[in-house]
Amino acid sequence: MTDDELVQGMARGEQACFEAFVQRHHAPLSGYLQRQLRDAQKAEDFVQETFLRFLRQLKERSIPDNAQAWLYRVALNLCRDYWKSAQYHTDNRLMAEMPEQRDMQTSVVELAERQETRQEIIRSLDELPDVQKQVVMLRFFQDLKLQDIAEALQLPLGSVKTHLYKGLRKLKDRLKPDKEETHTSRGGKQHEHAKR
Known part of the structure; x- marks a missing residue:
């Protein structure tokens, strides 16, 4: 199914369409946000928020023409808002004090x-x-x-x-x-x- 078909199904309240849509876009969106934020947990929070905002958009009967582009625009706006916030400056200080984290599943x-x-x-x-x-x-x-x-x-x-x-x-x-x-x-x- 195309994104448009999944989005139409989601707008009708079909749970299977929502699950398929999230499965398709979750990993790429998460990777993008991790590269932006360099914080896996924060990236996952923003992924969840992006999908929640997408659902709200559909509930308001406002269906985006290009769902993928809409997701990245919202994700980037969440990052930009975060970078302007006091929370970002606090988190940044804490991250600077932490040792570098590496993916343990990847071989040395x-x-x-x-x-x-x-x-x-x-x-x-x-x-x-x-x-x-x-x-x-x-x-x-x-x-x-x-x-x-x-x-x-x-x-x-x-x-x-x-x-x-x-x-x-x-x-x-x-x-x-x-x-x-x-x-x-x-x-x-x-x-x-x-x-x-």
């Missing part, structure tokens, strides 16, 4: 291989302007189509394309210098050693 070898590159990409994403960061994350982490991203972020399609292009260029530029510096510094040391 996989972590060693993936962690450095992943952290480098996430750090680079954090340096992008917010709108470019959101476009890149929704496109490559959530696999949304450009039109869906435009609806989620309430931007014209042309702007989404521009932000994606600029964001990817900045990411490429930020990730490239580290590798060049490594080669240069190694080359420099070898050159100095050769002189002696």
Whole structure:
């Protein structure tokens, strides 16, 4: 069933449609919010709140044209409200004091291989302007189509394309210098050693 069919069923009060809709969107939405918030519990709270708001929307007989885009728009707005709140600043201080949490189900070898590159990409994403960061994350982490991203972020399609292009260029530029510096510094040391 398509999202539209599930949403129509949900609007008629069909529990099976709601369960199928949640099952389809829960994991991707949760992953998106975990990358935004870097807090699994907070992300899960926001996922629940997003689905509750979706149900309220349906009860008010206001059915979104694009359910997926609507979910991401609400989730992102919840994040933005949270980032402006006093609670965020308190939570941020506490998180800074806690040791880094790692997924215990992932093997140590996989972590060693993936962690450095992943952290480098996430750090680079954090340096992008917010709108470019959101476009890149929704496109490559959530696999949304450009039109869906435009609806989620309430931007014209042309702007989404521009932000994606600029964001990817900045990411490429930020990730490239580290590798060049490594080669240069190694080359420099070898050159100095050769002189002696």
